[in-house]
Amino acid sequence: MVSKTVGLTPELRNVLELLLHKENLNFSTMDSVRDYAVAHAIRNKLEKRSFEGKVSTVWGSANLDDDLYILLQTIYPDYEDHVLLYQNLSMAGLEHLSQIEDFEFWAELDDLPGFENEEENV
Helix, strand or coil, X not given: CXXXXXXXXXXXXXXXXXXXXXXXXXXXXXXXXXXXXXXXXXHCCCCCCCCCCCCEEEEEHHHCCHHHHHHXXXXXXXXXXXXXXXXXXXXXXXXHHHHCCCHHHCCCHHHCCCCCCHHHHC
């Protein structure tokens, strides 16, 4: 059976809300935070695992980014349920982000992992 919804645990919903409401991070919607978390999970090769505990629906599958969904199908062709994969990667990314030492102090988009200023890397 293929999932039709994407949800979060209450703890990870809180992490998403914290990131969304940091004004200078410029996340405009919960969707943008979710998709950043999925990209973060992919970039860091985080485990594609199921999460324990109550998961409450936040989005329907129609609310998923089509390009990111197609990317998941390409990167993970062996998965039957890419909506569930989308959910688990978003939760893995949010969980990992919340455990980074500087999480509470991110003030600008450039502070986030993966958004480092290119001039600093020269």
